[in-house]
Amino acid sequence: MKIKFHHIAMFILMLSAAGCKLDNVKPPSIKLTGQLMYKGSPIGVEYNQVPFQLYQTGYKGNTPITGTFDQDGAYSVLTFSGNYKFTIQPGQGPFQWKELPSGGRDTINIALTGDQTVNIEVTPYYMVRNAQIVAANGKINANFSIEKIITDATAKNIQTVSLFVNKTQFVSPSDNAAKVDLDGGAITDLSNLSLSVNIPSFPVTQNYVYARVGIRIAGVEDMIFSPVVKVSY
Amino acid sequence: MKKIFTIAMISVLIGAESCKKDSDFLNVPPKSVVTTDVVFSDPALVLSVLGDLYNRVLDFSSLDAGWTTFADFGESFPSDNGFYNIVQNRSWGYGTWGTWDYGYVRDLNLFIENVTASTKLLAADKSRFLAEGRFLRASYYFEMVKRMGGVPLITQSLSYDNSGNVSSLQFPRAKESDIYDFVISEAEAIKGLLPSDPTEKSRATKAAALAMEARAALYAGSIAKYGASTPQVSLSGGEVGIPSGMATGYYTKALAAAKEIINGSAGSYKLYQVLPNLSDNFAAIFLDKSSVNQESIWVEDFKALAGKVHSFTTNDQPYSVSDEASDAGRLDPSLNLVQSFEKLDNTFAPIATKDGSGNPIYYADQQDPFAGRDARLAGTVMLPHYFWKTAYIDIWGGYLLSNGNIISSDDATHYAALPGTTTPIQVVGKDGPTPTGEPLRTQTGFYVRKYLDPATGSGRRGRQSDVNFIRYRYAEVLLNAAEAAAELGDFATASTYMNQVRSRAGLTTPIVLNASNYFDRVVHERRAELSFEGHVLFDMKRWRIATKVWDGNPQSLADLTSNIGSATKRNTQPWGLYPYKYYSPGSPNDGKWVFREVLPSPVTGVLTFKLGNYYSQISDAIISANPKIKRQPNQ
Numbered sequence: 001m002k003i004k005f006h007h008i009a010m011f012i013l014m015l016s017a018a019g020c021k022l023d024n025v026k027p028p029s030i031k032l033t034g035q036l037m038y039k040g041s042p043i044g045v046e047y048n049q050v051p052f053q054l055y056q057t058g059y060k061g062n063t064p065i066t067g068t069f070d071q072d073g074a075y076s077v078l079t080f081s082g083n084y085k086f087t088i089q090p091g092q093g094p095f096q097w098k099e100l101p102s103g104g105r106d107t108i109n110i111a112l113t114g115d116q117t118v119n120i121e122v123t124p125y126y127m128v129r130n131a132q133i134v135a136a137n138g139k140i141n142a143n144f145s146i147e148k149i150i151t152d153a154t155a156k157n158i159q160t161v162s163l164f165v166n167k168t169q170f171v172s173p174s175d176n177a178a179k180v181d182l183d184g185g186a187i188t189d190l191s192n193l194s195l196s197v198n199i200p201s202f203p204v205t206q207n208y209v210y211a212r213v214g215i216r217i218a219g220v221e222d223m224i225f226s227p228v229v230k231v232s233y
Numbered sequence: 234m235k236k237i238f239t240i241a242m243i244s245v246l247i248g249a250e251s252c253k254k255d256s257d258f259l260n261v262p263p264k265s266v267v268t269t270d271v272v273f274s275d276p277a278l279v280l281s282v283l284g285d286l287y288n289r290v291l292d293f294s295s296l297d298a299g300w301t302t303f304a305d306f307g308e309s310f311p312s313d314n315g316f317y318n319i320v321q322n323r324s325w326g327y328g329t330w331g332t333w334d335y336g337y338v339r340d341l342n343l344f345i346e347n348v349t350a351s352t353k354l355l356a357a358d359k360s361r362f363l364a365e366g367r368f369l370r371a372s373y374y375f376e377m378v379k380r381m382g383g384v385p386l387i388t389q390s391l392s393y394d395n396s397g398n399v400s401s402l403q404f405p406r407a408k409e410s411d412i413y414d415f416v417i418s419e420a421e422a423i424k425g426l427l428p429s430d431p432t433e434k435s436r437a438t439k440a441a442a443l444a445m446e447a448r449a450a451l452y453a454g455s456i457a458k459y460g461a462s463t464p465q466v467s468l469s470g471g472e473v474g475i476p477s478g479m480a481t482g483y484y485t486k487a488l489a490a491a492k493e494i495i496n497g498s499a500g501s502y503k504l505y506q507v508l509p510n511l512s513d514n515f516a517a518i519f520l521d522k523s524s525v526n527q528e529s530i531w532v533e534d535f536k537a538l539a540g541k542v543h544s545f546t547t548n549d550q551p552y553s554v555s556d557e558a559s560d561a562g563r564l565d566p567s568l569n570l571v572q573s574f575e576k577l578d579n580t581f582a583p584i585a586t587k588d589g590s591g592n593p594i595y596y597a598d599q600q601d602p603f604a605g606r607d608a609r610l611a612g613t614v615m616l617p618h619y620f621w622k623t624a625y626i627d628i629w630g631g632y633l634l635s636n637g638n639i640i641s642s643d644d645a646t647h648y649a650a651l652p653g654t655t656t657p658i659q660v661v662g663k664d665g666p667t668p669t670g671e672p673l674r675t676q677t678g679f680y681v682r683k684y685l686d687p688a689t690g691s692g693r694r695g696r697q698s699d700v701n702f703i704r705y706r707y708a709e710v711l712l713n714a715a716e717a718a719a720e721l722g723d724f725a726t727a728s729t730y731m732n733q734v735r736s737r738a739g740l741t742t743p744i745v746l747n748a749s750n751y752f753d754r755v756v757h758e759r760r761a762e763l764s765f766e767g768h769v770l771f772d773m774k775r776w777r778i779a780t781k782v783w784d785g786n787p788q789s790l791a792d793l794t795s796n797i798g799s800a801t802k803r804n805t806q807p808w809g810l811y812p813y814k815y816y817s818p819g820s821p822n823d824g825k826w827v828f829r830e831v832l833p834s835p836v837t838g839v840l841t842f843k844l845g846n847y848y849s850q851i852s853d854a855i856i857s858a859n860p861k862i863k864r865q866p867n868q
Binding site for chain 2: 048049062063064089090091092103173174176219221
């Protein structure tokens with residue numbers, strides 16, 4: 001038999017037809033997003049350090065989807081539609097999470113049918129308020145106040161308050177080019193605090209830095225931060 | 234006639250054959266499988282089963298599990314492109330260091346049950362095998378509790394009845410203290426059944442059981458005592474965390490068990506003091522397999538040219554004296570560790586690189602900056618210009634000119650001409666450290682010496698090395714006793730034990746422990762004596778200072794060189810110390826050595842130990858399969 005052009009064309013057509021078979025699983029397509037909030041103010045945390053868990057009921061096994069919050073407290077998950085329960089494990093985050101009377105951790109029910117935004121309302125120990133971070137005379141100066149949110153028996157003291165400065169948008173204890181600490185015991189007036197640090201020099205000169213103020217709470221692993229601001233000079 | 238006879242014979246034979254019972258015909262004993270009752274009737278066969286169980290003992294750092302098990306924690310730098318993640322990571326996953334090998338536990342339980350059921354073994358063999366099985370089981374539970382906290386305590390083999398209901402196989406986690414109690418009580422129960430023989434190293438002995446008991450009781454005691462400082466790291470059912478009231482009881486047990494070894498009731502063990510050079514002597518503890526070595530108590534033994542070897546020497550030998558062209562220099566001890574070794578007057582000081590007014594110090598000899606220190610420094614770490622096998626190792630970063638510029642290159646064979654000359658010469662050490670951070674050469678200015686095998690050919694991939702890995706040794710028993718005694722307030726006894734270990738290292742001025750200095754001293758002494766022996770993580774965990782030592786903050790130079798003797802000193806990034814040859818013809822300092830502290834450029838991460846790292850994660854798959862298992866705290 002002589003191989004003719006239409007044989008080859010037929011063969012290719014058959015091959016590509018076989019490729020049209022349906023995949024048995026669709027990729028996840030529904031986006032769940034949100035942010036850590038306290039009464040309308042976002043809660044800043046350290047990037048990649050505060051994890052959350054998302055459980056889907058109705059499947060065999062009980063393995064959660066896990067993720068971590070961004071610096072500004074935002075999270076996002078790409079998943080399938082269904083009923084989910086959102087929770088944060090004990091000891092995570094600079095805030096209190098509602099405990100159930102039975103002793104477990106509360107969960108937030110989320111019924112996902114399409115893209116959805118669910119903000120996570122939590123009660124932080126402290127909030128940084130009115131943070132004004134500016135550059136002047138070779139220094140980065142921060143003026144801010146601290147509001148003590150939890151004042152009952154579970155209240156915790158401030159260990160340190162710090163101003164972090166970095167050349168990139170990632171600003172945290174482990175990512176900073178300059179920082180200054182203020183010991184919690186040295187704070188006299190929570191409503192009027194200021195911190196100041198020299199602008200660090202970088203190998204490649206830039207006329208801006210990113211900065212934010214963080215509070216380390218005694219006995220709590222994660223720090224709480226003010227929003228990151230870009231300071232030009 | 235003849236024919237009839239033959240036919241008759243055949244039919245008789247066939248008839249006889251058919252008389253065999255059907256069951257006999259079908260039940261042919263297999264020739265490729267040795268059945269349980271056959272195995273457990275012959276001591277040699279039992280020993281081969283036991284050998285498999287010994288081979289499966291889990292160690293944190295293990296010579297045959299790869300050099301990376303010795304890396305991490307700021308004590309060393311991994312000079313291998315594929316493993317820079319060790320110094321680039323910013324958090325350890327919660328599952329890191331976990332273990333959950335109930336298959337091993339089942340095999341140990343089956344072994345114990347089969348030996349118990351056996352009727353053909355001699356009573357002496359039987360009791361020793363049983364004790365060894367129980368030792369290995371206790372040893373693995375100790376390994377689990379260190380990593381996971383309380384785990385289900387399964388002490389008999391379980392079987393499934395095919396009923397579709399598995400709840401009879403689901404056990405909740407025992408209390409953390411219950412597991413420690415189990416380890417301690419098993420050690421007490423079997424110590425009399427095991428031989429008291431210091432020459433028996435690779436099988437369990439009375440001293441091994443007691444050393445395990447002392448270490449386990451010490452761990453439990455410190456978790457009880459220091460766990461009070463981290464109340465978040467506990468579970469309400471006691472699966473994680475031990476009540477502080479139990480601390481004294483555990484410390485007392487730890488001291489008693491250690492004393493039993495020290496007073497010789499488990500055989501004559503003593504510190505290894507053979508060679509006149511104290512550093513060589515310290516290194517030889519790990520190399521000497523002869524009966525002279527009465528320090529090692531329980532080891533994982535290796536044998537060259539017999540199939541049981543490891544590649545630690547191949548991976549970590551000095552680049553310039555390597556037996557393999559591209560296999561060397563991976564595990565480089567950090568300056569953090571090097572400077573922590575005391576001076577001979579029992580004080581701490583950084584390695585001096587600048588004088589009081591900030592000018593560089595010019596050293597005539599490369600080893601001068603390290604002189605007058607704890608002999609364990611040069612016994613643990615290969616310092617620049619050390620003689621290894623056939624040659625001096627060649628560690629220097631380049632020529633330092635009088636104007637402060639550095640002339641160097643990425644390889645010792647890439648020459649460059651110095652200013653005012655035209656002849657290109659070697660401008661960097663054959664062992665690095667290069668400005669470009671070439672891997673497989675040192676990138677901290679040091680190589681590891683502990684476990685490095687001086688035998689000919691030990692660095693070849695074909696032969697490899699047979700240096701032992703010591704799991705328990707006498708010096709650690711002394712330090713355990715010292716720590717337990719100090720925690721119980723008996724500082725005189727504690728000082729005596731600690732000074733024995735210190736004087737072996739050349740620190741002959743006795744140290745006097747007291748309530749205010751003992752903790753820092755105990756922490757320091759264990760680091761100096763036991764670095765790279767798989768202790769650092771578990772020690773930092775049980776003292777609950779891991780979150781302070783690896784606190785997620787970058788380590789500046791000022792940070793590095795201050796507070797050196799403090800137990801909670803930060804250790805988040807491994808620094809190096811690079812020697813440079815000073816080039817300034819006519820100057821009295823020409824040709825002398827200048828040292829500079831350098832943070833190797835791949836070190837971009839910061840070690841961060843979170844509260845959730847104190848106990849490794851129990852995976853969701855395990856919890857799904859057994860809902861009675863509680864999650865770890867803070868994860």
